Structure formats: C-alpha cells, structure tokens
Ligand code: ADP
C-alpha cells in the first residue's frame with residue numbers, strides 16, 4: 113500500500129469526557145478516526161440510529177455494553193465501529209494477531225456482519241476473516257487464522273480452531289463481541305461458549321448486543337463483564 117500520512121491519534125475520554133458525545137446524532141460528530149468516518153460515508157451512513165447514539169459514546173470509552181434493540185435497529189454498526197476504533201487506537205498491526213473476536217449464532221448473520229465490517233473498515237489496514245465452517249477447508253483456514261486481526265465466527269468453528277489450530281493465539285484479545293447475544297447464551301451454545309470464554313483473556317472489552325435484554329446474572333458472570341452499561345432501546349429509530 114502507498115505510504116500514508118499518519119493521522120494523529122487523539123485520546124477518547126477515559127470515562128470523564130464521554131458525556132460530550134452523548135448528544136451526537138451524526139457519525140461525523142463522534143471522536144472516531146478519519147478512516148472509519150470515510151468508510152461510513154462511502155457506505156452511505158450519516159445519521160446514527162437510536163441504539164448507535166445510545167451505545168457508541170460508552171463503547172468508545174471501552175466500557176462493556178449490554179445493548180438491546182429490536183431487529184433492524186442498527187446494532188451491527190454499533191460494535192463494528194467500536195472494534196475498528198479500538199484496534200486503530202492501539203495501533204494494531206499485522207504482527208499483533210487476533211485483536212477482536214465477533215461471534216454470531218449463524219453463518220448467514222456472520223456473513224452479513226462481515227460485509228458491514230469490510231465496507232466500513234475499508235480504509236483501515238486490519239485483516240479480517242470469516243470463520244464459519246461449511247464448505248471452507250479447515251486446513252487452509254488454519255494456515256491463515258493466526259495472521260488475522262479480526263475474527264468473525266460462529267461458536268463451533270471458533271472452538272474448532274482453538275482446539276485444533278497450532279499456535280492459535282488470542283491472548284492479546286482487546287474486544288469480544290457477542291452479536292445476537294441472547295441466542296449465543298442460550299443452552300444450545302452453552303458448552304461451546306464456556307469453552308471459548310475460558311480461553312480468552314479476562315482483561316478485555318466485551319460487547320453484547322441482542323434483540324432482547326439478557327438478564328441472567330450467571331451469564332454475565334461467566335463472560336466477566338465489568339460494570340456494564342445497560343442500554344435498551346425500544347423507540348422507532
Ligand atoms: P440489527 O443488527 O439491529 O438487526 P442491522 O445492524 O443489521 O440491525 O441494521 C439494519 C439495517 O439498517 C441495515 O440494512 C443497515 O444497513 C441499516 N442501518 C444501520 N445503521 C444505519 C444508519 N446509521 N443509517 C442508515 N442505515 C443504517
């Protein structure tokens with residue numbers, strides 16, 4: 113890639129000045145990188161939806177989030193922007209390995225959110241991979257997986273890599289996202305999720321988004337959420 117002028121990287125409030133952004137209604141009012149802003153604009157995203165307005169001022173201070181908003185309310189961008197900004201601010205590079213894992217309950221949903229990540233993250237230099245099983249050859253995937261910065265995956269396939277891929281390393285994980293968290297926390301995924309979480313570093317940001325609010329204290333405990341911000345949006349966005 114051509115040499116790019118390094119943008120200065122400002123500090124987002126460590127909890128004290130995030131309130132400045134609570135009233136923001138457009139993405140370009142947020143303290144996010146030019147790269148992400150360009151990606152958002154190119155994809156046609158200008159005004160934030162309700163859940164994005166409610167969550168981004170908190171998630172961009174790296175707080176844990178438990179966000180509930182109905183299907184179609186724009187939850188994907190809320191976590192995709194946070195993941196990109198976190199890694200950008202950490203100056204995440206090719207050698208840093210897996211910085212973020214985004215878990216989705218189905219292949220189809222993983223595909224959809226991967227497309228959003230690609231579009232909005234186009235100006236960034238992160239490598240991202242879709243690990244969802246199916247026809248993709250596991251051995252080829254194993255060779256590449258350690259070079260990826262952002263993993264978008266289904267629980268089963270992620271666990272398969274954790275168990276079988278030599279040197280699979282997520283010890284530097286910065287952000288864990290559970291999309292459709294209520295479905296992933298459901299009994300069907302319980303064993304896989306517990307096995308996954310037990311292999312992740314506890315010191316990280318965790319973002320849970322779903323259509324319904326997850327209330328189980330037990331679930332939140334096993335995910336090691338730290339003082340999460342509970343957000344529930346019911347209005348039309
Ligand atoms: P959810 O995950 O809450 O069901 P999605 O993230 O899939 O919702 O978004 C639903 C639709 O809304 C998508 O087509 C998406 O492109 C669109 N969308 C999301 N955020 C915005 C926005 N800020 N402005 C315009 N359209 C948006």
Ligand code: MG
Nearest residue numbers: 187188291292
């Ligand atoms: Mg969604």
